[in-house]
Amino acid sequence: MKSKAVLLKILLLVLILAIIYILTNHAESNKGEMKANHVKESQPLDEVMTSNKPLPPQQKMTTKQPLPSQQKMTTKQPLPKIYAIVTMPLLTKKDLQTKKYRTSTIEKIEERMSEFITGLQNTLNHECVYRVHFLYNESNVVDYVKAHVKINTTKLVFNRVEDPRKHVTYFDFAYEKLQGEIAMYTPIDVYPGEGFRLINKDDLISKKLMYILTRHGKQEKNCDMGNISKNCNRKSYVGSHDSYIFVPNGPLSPEIRKALDYWSIVWGQENIAIHTFRTLGHFKVTNPCEVLFVYHIHCSNLRDSTRYRINTRANSGMAPPTDTLT
Structure with a gap:
């Protein structure tokens, strides 16, 4: 009976040591992941944009350009x-x-x-x-x-x-x-x-x-x-x-x-x-x-033969052709 009690204590001690080992390794693993994530999040935006690696889906959405049709709509001038x-x-x-x-x-x-x-x-x-x-x-x-x-x-x-x-x-x-x-x-x-x-x-x-x-x-x-x-x-x-x-x-x-x-x-x-x-x-x-x-359009050349001139030098304006609207 005494030998069985000693054996039971030994098995209990091994079990406790195993649990401690597992918990210690899990904490170290989480610490390494948190550090890696911190480095990734602090990476400059210009480095992310120039990287050859594909962007995550959420980042792709934030850099999406307007459709060509939308760009035309914003720049097209209305007709007078x-x-x-x-x-x-x-x-x-x-x-x-x-x-x-x-x-x-x-x-x-x-x-x-x-x-x-x-x-x-x-x-x-x-x-x-x-x-x-x-x-x-x-x-x-x-x-x-x-x-x-x-x-x-x-x-x-x-x-x-x-x-x-x-x-x-x-x-x-x-x-x-x-x-x-x-x-x-x-x-x-x-x-x-x-x-x-x-x-x-x-x-x-x-x-x-x-x-x-x-x-x-x-x-x-x-x-x-x-x-x-x-x-x-x-x-x-x-x-x-x-x-x-x-x-x-x-x-x-x-x-x-x-x-x-x-x-x-x-x-x-x-x-x-x-x-x-x-x-x-x-x-x-x-x-x-x-x-x-x-x-x-005046190919017919039909004209009122009674037309006469009314302008004189005193009331005549001239406006030569120009290429500017202002």
Whole structure:
């Protein structure tokens, strides 16, 4: 019995020693892991980023770059919203009996009307044109337009005015209906082309800019307008202008209205407008036709034979072509 008790004590002592050994080794192992983790966590971020070892999943998420589509969305500039103002006469066979077109033919009349519709449609199709305000005072011209314009008709708005033939009418309309918007008066046969994405409304307002553009020539169906028009060219510039771009802000003064109270068909009306808006309106009037392209369609060469010139040296403004918008 005594020998059994001694043996039991020996086994108990061995068991205690084994437990102590196991617990001691486990503590040393944990201490080594904690030290290794501390070294890893204190590693500089730039060393982690330049390491060839793959990053843990959580770190990859923190360094993820924006998708290319997201980057484009943050840098893309919105299109300017341009409110175009146009008008046109309704020419028919009856006009051949008038002094204006008595030397012409019905074929020329029809061709000219086709040019009007093509110009209007091209203006409606332009990406930067938000609305086209068509000014009229005879309902038959509205019926004609509705019958011939088929695309982007939701942009087209008809506005009855007292007399769409008067030059001042376009500016009266802009100042009454388009306050704070980019307004563009353009003849029905002159339509916008390239460069219009670059128009900045804030610049137009803050610097009180008005663009009065000279057209460009273009190969049309029946002719090369580059050969028969007074186009945007510094060397051959003689004072011809077509389209007006500006932001109406505040009232149109009676002095300006009086100065622009003439028929829009007459020669030299654009030169009087340049002089008027510079001297009375205090606009910076320029002609950046080397940046903003407008195109003229007049292959028919049908013209009002009763046109006359109204500008003189005293009231004529000039704006040579330029390549800057400011």
